[in-house]
Amino acid sequence: MSDSWKLTLPCTRAEAEAINAGAIEIDAVLMTTELVEDDLERWQLDAYSECEPDARMIAAVRALVPSAAGVAPVIVALTDADWVAMSQQGLEPIREGRFVVYTEAHPIVPGAGERGFLINAGQAFGTGHHATTSGCLAMLDTLSDRQFAKVIDLGTGTGLLAFAARHLWPDAQVTATDIDPVAIEVTRENAALNAVDGVDLIVADGARHPLITAAGPYDLIIANILAGPLIAMAPEIAAIAGPHATIVLAGLLAAQAEAVQAAYRAAGCTVEQADTRGDWTILRLTAAAEPVTGLASNDEGRENWARDI
Missing domain, CATH: 3.30.70 (Alpha-Beta Plaits)
Known part of the structure; x- marks a missing residue:
């Protein structure tokens, strides 16, 4: 078969x-x-x-x-x-800010001040070539002058965004999670391949896993998933965010951006920036000073975490 x-x-x-x-x-x-x-x-x-x-x-x-x-x-x-x-065969190297992402089929030597990541196409999403992933890299690069102590990448895929965060904030506690155990294994392998250490890996459905909540709150949350799960998870993502934490969301089509923004506004977040790349939008938000209580996650919207290539 x-x-x-x-x-x-x-x-x-x-x-x-x-x-x-x-x-x-x-x-x-x-x-x-x-x-x-x-x-x-x-x-x-x-x-x-x-x-x-x-x-x-x-x-x-x-x-x-x-x-x-x-x-x-x-x-x-x-x-x-x-x-x-x-x-994904034949993908050329890409550059986003200080980051260079490439595959073994198209090796490249990063220039001065650049950080290269070798991310081969495989069983997990996130080679950097999709607009959602490259857009997140660019968004993280613009935040490099800020200080973050605790960072979490929800739905990490290949681990690329967690690796970028680790590079930008080497003293931070960085956690990468995914609902798919294969993705976590791929992330572990990619971390070794790229000499990235100090990233905690968790197989988890959403942000309610005890290991995730116990390590929080987080002052930078990255979630490159899909619009449905992002909307459903708005309350729990807001719940693990520290006061005025930065939240980067991606995986949503431009036509879905308003619905995602509305869900996070209801959770007390403020939309700070929207970067639209083709059909896709990357959002940067600021969490409330205090978590909004009385909000419940929508489990129905969490059912499909499948990612587009």
């Missing part, structure tokens, strides 16, 4: 840019690729799924690329390959 599947159709650049994955009800991760540089007609759409594409999924994906009408989709079973790694 295959672990995952890939459905491929040709498309144009206009079709690729028009795809809004957050507004499409397709149980697959969508990736678009420029096949020929500067050729507006030679693009490709790949849909990665854990289930074999059925007629409904094929029709839904085909509807996104009218130019491929009449073209038979290529469907491949990815039995022995990790679909996340395959979808």
